[in-house]
Amino acid sequence: MKVEAKILLSLGTFFGVMCAVYWNWSLENAGGVMMFAGMLLCFLPGSYYYWWSRRMKVRPEDDPNSTQSEGAGVVGSFPSTSIFPFMLGMGAFFVVLALVFGIWFLVPGLFLAVWAFLGATAEGRRGGHV
Amino acid sequence: MPSFGAQKGVTSESSSVFHLWQGFSIGAVVIGGFVVVIFVYAIVRFRRKGDNIPRQSQYHLPAEVAYTVVPILVVFGLFAATLVVENKEVSNPKTDVIVNVNAFQWGWKFTYPGTHTSVIGQTTQAPTMVIPVNTNVHINLTSTDVLHGFYVKEFNFSRYALPGVLNQFTINAVKTGTFFGQCTQLCGLYHSLMFFNVKVVTMPEYTAWLAKTSNASTSSAAATATNQQTNTGVPTKPATSQGGN
């Protein structure tokens, strides 16, 4: 966890320095704002990982001498099949077509998207196909 | 010194760019040549000869330091040379010869402030901008609609014409002659036919031309000796029969 945190924090720091130099020098706002947001986007997960890395035991994947048996147990729950990603994708497709061809495409689009949202959530809670 | 494909051009700025080009090219040839030589040597020399497993070396301190430090030095050298030429190109020395260049879909309008001269032309009926030789000519570049690119090959220079922005630069032509220019930034259907010419003449010729066209323009807004066509406000079909639909 420490390495991950340090990578993100160093990237964020670099973007911050670059942003300060650029913004003060060029006085151009668009790029300054975007680089500043880039810095925040690195600091947000980076500081979270850093906070955790000081409070948790070294994970087996961070321990250079760990053996495979240390990773035994449930890694996570992985659904094997699910129709909802497809439905959500089609829903998004129709919503985008509504942007181009007419508002009525929103009807099937939102119907599919909402159904897929609810279905995927229920599937996750149930632990159904995992 | 070889030209590496570029040309000296006809302005004092273009020859600085040309020399910068030569400098970059020498760097590229030396470094690229070195890489190609060791690359080809590795390919020829280390072909597989059997099933032996080579020494599994992974780090080599001096080599890694060398190929980190040397490129950094080269980069700062190139940057220093760049700054010299760049400062020359973006400086705008004071001058009396000013041309306002306005780009529009799909043509160019050259006006000479302080006179009544204005030259305009669309697509293949290319207008001609007349400028004096050995004089700093200040160009104010604007656009009325979309982005256009002001580009003359012999100037080794291009600049966008942006709506809402006044772009300024100075050129100093050192040779007389007529040079072909073209829009380089995609601007719609007839982008490929948005031509113009730059005619570099001696100072007396320029003054005479300006006086003549300025008077002609006062009497009539219509065409003068060098005006190919006036802006009627209606987009003209290009001379080629082929058009878009």
Added chain:
Amino acid sequence: MADLLNPAAELADDGHGHGHHEEHHGPTGILKWMTTTDHKIIGLSYTVTSVAMLVIGGLFAEIIRAQLATPDGHLVSLAQYNELFTMHGSVMIYLFAGPFAFGGLANIIVPIQIGAPDMAFPRLNALSYWLYLTGAITMLLGFFTSGGAANFGWVAYAPLSNSLNTPGAGADLWIGGLLLTGFSAIFTGVNLTATIFYLRAPGMTMFRMPIFTWNMLVTAILILLAFPVLTAGLIMLYCDRHFGTHIFSTAGGGVPVLWQHIFWFWGHPEVYILALPFFGMATEIIAVFSKKPVFGYKSMVFATLSIGALSLGVWAHHMFTTGVVLLPFFSIMSLLIAVPTGIKIFNWIGTMWRGELWFSTAMLMSLGFLFTFLIGGLTGVYLASPPLDFFTHDTYFVVAHFHSIVMALVLAGMGGLYFWGPKITGYMLNERLGKAQFWLLFIGTQVFTFPQYILGLDGMPRRVPLYIHNPEWKMLNEWSTIGAVMVGISTIIFVVNVGYSWKRYPAGDNPWDAQTLEWFTTSPPPHHNFYRLPQIRSERPTWDYNHPEHKSLAHGAGAGAEHQPTPLAAAVTVLEHGQDEGPNEGANE
């Protein structure tokens, strides 16, 4: 698997990656494809779709080259030509190069390389694919509308892209397609980052990850930094077109250049989002076929991270000629990117040095990549200098430069398919056809880019279907067209090869004597990837397992001195703090 049962190595066939799952059961046929959340099937769908996009984009390119073979060609109209190059660029960049790398090969290989059972969010992964597929369909639908497809160039510069200058559904479909593929890329970025951070096998520390995985991590971070900016920009553009806002038009007080800032703030990291995965593929391939570890592993990682860091600060080198950007800042940042890129090139050659080079098709493709990328990289240095950019901007010199780069990526990507194809499908591709494909692709690339460099220096602007004023450009353009045709034929050979080799040459688990973890499992890998995992003590666990007596040596050949980390490695070790031993130092003792 019997040969793997070596008592010297500790194996665990317990839960990791396999565990409580029964063997895969469920729907079959098209329903299986629609409902799958297996990263290998999704990745394969991505690969097939993106190669189809390569073929479509390639067809556009051939039409463009046919039109340009004569100064006043009449093959297509001016309007059709604008549509063709716009869609050629859009298809190749948005729909082929990125999705092929981070959706296709990375999706399949990264989880296996780090010993994970699947991507971290399998259903999100599936959603990424469906958004990519529908986005591609949306963008291409433009050709079937009355106004034609989008025709404002793949960069869609405002105000040419507003509703006044380009009305019609084609442009809106282009925006909609990009919204969908943009979200697809963001989800893949999230997925890759989470997978690499959380699902590594025990012992697979960050500094034991293969270079391909490292590059995909940086790519994923760049996706997360860059793509939201593009998506926001597209929404602004749509509002300008339809809701009467004036963000990018001077009429209402907006700023057209703002679009360029937003677009290139995405667009330049995007260049590395495209390139880094292919660098990773070439790195893996060169190491395997030189029978050596990646030379300068740590400086390679450091170079990748610096490319990622610098890439956020170079966007305006695409805008030098606008006259409204800070030239020195962007010039030095862009020039500096040459340094880590150079480190990579020297590391690749260092990997080959004193190796035993096996010139398989994958290796040839990677060597072709290295050469073509060197050409594109050297000409890129020129473009980082504003005066030289003023000189060559929007001419064919720039076109030739980035085609050298992207054709290098195509070469590496083809190498990746020849290299990992056996792992994914269980069958090898024919080497003889592969070598024919390589030589056509490699020579064709040089034949079509070199004339374009000369044309650009001679002043030929990009995006023109006619050059009636300069008929002397005809011969060079003909050469360029010939090269493009050779590249086209090479793609046909590839398709033929896939058909010919279909289930013909069984591969076995590790046909190349490769080094990383994906070659430890079966070909194709089982559902959830592994039956067992080896002990992971370096970035090449499979090699260590197969050749325990040939571990990586920490210092250079001939250097008798005690091992000391290089300055670059030391810089990386700061990041690695808390890990007493580097991945390779232990092996040396």
